[in-house]
Amino acid sequence: MKNEKTDGARRDSEFPHLISALQSPLPHNSSFILSPAMNRLRDMTSNIIFIGFMGCGKSSIGRRVAHRLGHQFLDSDELIAARAEMSISDIFSLEGEAGFRLRETAELKTLAGSSNIVLATGGGAILNPVNRDLFHQLGLVIWLHAEPDTLFERASRNRKRPLLEVENPRSTFFSLLESRIPLYGGMADLKIDATGLSHEQTVEKIIQQIALLENNGS
Ligand code: S3P
Numbered sequence: 001m002k003n004e005k006t007d008g009a010r011r012d013s014e015f016p017h018l019i020s021a022l023q024s025p026l027p028h029n030s031s032f033i034l035s036p037a038m039n040r041l042r043d044m045t046s047n048i049i050f051i052g053f054m055g056c057g058k059s060s061i062g063r064r065v066a067h068r069l070g071h072q073f074l075d076s077d078e079l080i081a082a083r084a085e086m087s088i089s090d091i092f093s094l095e096g097e098a099g100f101r102l103r104e105t106a107e108l109k110t111l112a113g114s115s116n117i118v119l120a121t122g123g124g125a126i127l128n129p130v131n132r133d134l135f136h137q138l139g140l141v142i143w144l145h146a147e148p149d150t151l152f153e154r155a156s157r158n159r160k161r162p163l164l165e166v167e168n169p170r171s172t173f174f175s176l177l178e179s180r181i182p183l184y185g186g187m188a189d190l191k192i193d194a195t196g197l198s199h200e201q202t203v204e205k206i207i208q209q210i211a212l213l214e215n216n217g218s
Contacts, residue, residue, distance in 0.1 A: 018148045018174060021181045026191050046071070047139030048118045048210070051126050051184055053177050054163075055155030056144045057194060057202065058120035064203045066118035069210075075120045080107045088122075092162035101128065108134050124163075126183045135187065140213070142206065143188035146195045148177060 048065060050058040059075050066073035077088050080103050084091055091100045104122060108131050111119065119138070125131045135141050145151075152173050155161055166172050185191070190209055194202040 018178055018181070021178070022145050022147065023193070024185075026185055026188060046116060047114060049135045049138055049141045050118070050120045050144055051135065051141060051188065052123065052144040053151055053155075053180060053184070054123040054161055054173070055151040055153070056123075056146055057154070057199065058123075058144055060199055061144060061194070061202050061206070062118050062120035064199060065206055068203060068207055069116075069118065071116045071118045073118050073120070074111070076104065076107055076125060077120075077122050079110075080104055080122075083107060087160075089160060089162045089165075097163070104128075105130055111138065114138065123180070126180065126187060132183075132187050140189050140210070141187055142190045142192055143184045144192050144194060144202075145184070146193065148174060150195060151177065 046069070048062075048069070048071070050062045050065075052058055059077075062075070063073045065071075080091070080100070081088055084103060086094070088100065091103065095103075101124070104125055105128055108121075108125065111117070112134060117138075121131075121135070126135075146154075152170060155173065156164060156169060159165065163176065164173060190206075190213075192202065192206055192209065194205075197205065
C-alpha cells in the first residue's frame, strides 16, 4: 500500500514550477489592485467571492468568514446540486462537464445584485469569462491557495470530485492546476496563502486583509 505522506513529499519536487507560480505575487501591482477592490467594497456591496482550486478550503473558510462578517454564506456547487436535485457527480455523469458548466453559469447569474454574501465558487468557475465578469461585478475576489500537495491531499479525501475520477488523478490534478493558476491570478483582488495555517488562522488572515483594504479606502 502506498504511503500518501511520503509519496506526497517526494512528488512535491516534481512540480517546483507550480509551487513558485502559486507563490508569486499577483500580476497587477498592489496599488493598482487595491483601488478597484476598495471601490467595489465602498460603492457596491461587501460581497466576498472565494475562488481557487479544488481542496483550497473555499467552503470551510468561506463559511467561517461569512459568520465573522455577519454575511450569508453561499456555495455555488450546493446551489447547483439543490436546483438540479442531483449531486455534482451525478450531473457530471449524466450531462458531462459541459452540462455542469452551463448549470454553473446559470446559477451564478442568479446571484447578480446580491449583497452581504460570501460565495464559495467551484474550482473551475473561473474558466468562463461570463462568470469572471459576474464575480468582479459582485465584489471582492479572494484567491485562496495552498501548496500543491496539500491541495491534492485535501481534494482526494472524498469522492465528490468527478474530475478526479480518472485513471491518474494526480497528474490530471496538477495539469489542471497549472492551467488555471493564471486565471485565478489574473482576476483576484487578494491572494491568500493558507499553507500550514489552520482554518481559524486563515480566516484571521483574511479578516485582517479585508480590514486593511477598508481602512486604506476610508
Ligand atoms: C470543479 C471543482 C468542484 C466542482 C466540480 C468542478 C473544478 O468544486 O465545482 O467538481 O472544475 O475544479 P470544488 O472546487 O469546490 O471542489
